[in-house]
Amino acid sequence: MQLLNYMQLYVEVAKTKNFRKAAESLGMSSSTLSRNIAALEKDIGVRLLHRSTRRVELTEAGQAYFNRCQGIVEEANVAHEALRGDAARPSGTLRISMPVDLGINYLAPLLAEFAVAYPLIDFELEAASRRVDLLADPFDLAIRMGPAPTAPSTLVARRIALLERQLYAAPAYLDRAPPLEHPDDLIHHALCAAPGIGQDGWTLFNGAASRTVPVKARFLMNSVGLSRALAAEGAGIAILDSVIAREELAAGRLLRVLPQWRLAPVAVHAITDTRLLSARTRLFVDFLKARLAPRNSPG
Template sequence: MNPFEDMRLFAQVLESGSFTAAAEQLGVSKQLISRRLMQLEERLGVRLLNRSTRRLDVTPLGHAYHEAALRLLAEVEQVEQSIAGEHGQPRGTIRLSAPLSFAVEHLSQVFPAFMQRYPQVVLELDLSDRSVDLLAEGFDLALRIGQLEDSSLIARRIGGVERVWVCSPGYLAERGVPEEPAALVAHDCLPYGHGRTVQWRFEREGKTQQLQLGGRLRANNGEVLRDAAIAGLGITYLPLFIVRKALEEGRLCRVLDDYRPAPLAVSALYPAHRQGVRAVQVLVEFLREALRDVL
């Protein structure tokens, strides 16, 4: 019986999403993993997984065991790193979640330098605009843009993202320039999100106002909305890094600049049990330094 190995197997199954995927990643048979986890459940006297042919369903006790296992495994990793030499090269695998557009624009340019500096660190990147559950999905680190929800996660600010309202020169020539936020109700808007309406926030001279706006085209991808604005379909509100090139080339124009809110914070989030893992810490510090001049 090896409790830590059982924890690793269970965590890998949850992170992979199936016995088959976990077996492929670990290089063992699916039957071995299934047998070991059944023995684990027998030893604990509880059901961790509800098995079916279609999907893997984790019980509430299974979620609790998974979170505890991740903490214990992280502590073991910290002890091993400490014994191996605190000032040696950071090592280990970091599972990182980051917004797609932000990662393509910024992270793809800095990660090669990180990999060269820390050759014993392995990065697994999940690029998506969805908000992942770090604990349930086994992520070590996530980058988030915007206001953070209250949670047990540790957050460190690594920069800020400016947002701007933009549209095409042709759209302005046809529809006119909105001089104040209230004028947007007479314009075609291209909101980010899936709801029928989104809330755009405006700030000027210390005063804040918010407007609920809708539009014929809504999307949760900034590039889609940017291209729609370039095509003259309306006004959109996006991070500057997504529209900067189009602005420089004259394909987009800025509007309502006097009402721009403060930049959105870019934060690195990680579970408390990963706080002492050197690989996570050096990556967070590296990102703060590397992105200092571009955020």
């Protein structure tokens, strides 16, 4: 049991390459963690880590040991949870990273519902635009919009939803803007979009028909909420999904434009650094997929 405990501590340090972060994730002091790793190295007679004041690096032996230990620790945790009955009454802390707008508009009500269903689970949530490093940061999963990541190869992406995307603008903007009756007319309009969207133009779909328009966004931003706010203020046309736009639409501050046309849906993925998930993580991913997919898949 002591050896398995050493392995678990070492895997956390090797993943984060940072004693402080690893200690926080494990709920222990950095000094205690350091002593345990030193005891492990003494026990096996091999240096596993190069330590400095700024960073921790794995030795060649340390990398080989990590590769073997990671799977053992994950299997042991899954087996331990199953024996304790955690699949029926999961507990512990679920650490999740998510985009700000997705968290506020989609995930907040679902988190509240999930918390009621599983009262023994606590949550540590980070809502930010940065893409966390699941191999280094102590998160159980990250919720991300867009294509599944291709690197590093150890990441596992599970698609949990497809969000439809349509075009919206304020009545005041449409009153003063050029006519907008066909996607080709978009070249004459001010557009709001995220960096990377439609670098070669916007492609819109109307049933089986499609049209790519060589447009350039006037406003580039990394926030869907900001794009919605700018559109509601009459700055231009924004790409939004119906849930993000619903309040402004109901209040009359936004109107859907080119209603027969839409952009390709954007995928939402739950990303983990392993296929072996704890009971609480697996339940949450399944819960999100069940709640999000039927409600937001484009029809």
